[in-house]
Amino acid sequence: xxxxxPIHFADLALIQRIIPHRYPFLLIDKVxxxxxxxxxxxxxxxxxxxxxxxGHFPDMPIMPGVMIIExxxxxxxxxxxxxxxxxxxxxxxxxxxxxxxKFRRKVVPGDVLELHVKTLRGGGRxxxxxxxxxxxxxxxxxxxxxxxFDLPKA
Numbered sequence: 001x002x003x004x005x006p007i008h009f010a011d012l013a014l015i016q017r018i019i020p021h022r023y024p025f026l027l028i029d030k031v032x033x034x035x036x037x038x039x040x041x042x043x044x045x046x047x048x049x050x051x052x053x054x055g056h057f058p059d060m061p062i063m064p065g066v067m068i069i070e071x072x073x074x075x076x077x078x079x080x081x082x083x084x085x086x087x088x089x090x091x092x093x094x095x096x097x098x099x100x101x102k103f104r105r106k107v108v109p110g111d112v113l114e115l116h117v118k119t120l121r122g123g124g125r126x127x128x129x130x131x132x133x134x135x136x137x138x139x140x141x142x143x144x145x146x147x148x149f150d151l152p153k154a
Contacts (some may be wrong), residue, residue: 007082008034017088018081019074024051027071028078028115037083037122042075042115046107053109063107068115068141069098072131075115080127080149092150096126098143105140107133113140125149 010018010031021027027044034040046063053061077093080086107113114134121128126148133141 006034006036008032010034010078010082014087015074015078018086018091019077020090020092021074025070026074027067028074031075031078034079034082037079037119039116039118040075040079040082042071042078042117044071044113044115046109046111046113048109050109061109063111063113065101065103065141068107068113068133069101069131069143069145071113072115072117072129072133072141072143073145073147076117076119076127076129076131076145076147077149079117079119080122080147083122084149084151086149086151089152091152094148094150096146096148098145101141101143103141105135105138107135107140111135120144125151 012029028042029045030043032041052064052067056064116132118130120130128146130144
């Protein structure tokens, strides 16, 4: 029996088979350029009908920074899920820490947010990542973050 082909792209259906998030808190639309154990790029199409824009801020909608960081974390969850074969395993992921956060540019409806995630340390339950959120090649947000994966029992 041969090993399955490596996964380099995750559409919305595959994302939902890997991470538990659902609307309105699923913040990524697809993940591309997946290099198992190393890096990937999540894509978030920012639209005006998202619930946080009703109050942040109604006259000048800006995507909250914490939502951008959460989108990075969800992207990293897909990377780990692909790397560790967690498709349909109902694994959970929990933040352990967020460091060195910098907000450089507003993210507004109509933007396509590219979430570049790189593994700094991983392989077991605890992983550390470097994330950069980009809009049209311009840095919007950067952070390092650590997450713990509640892996299913074998």
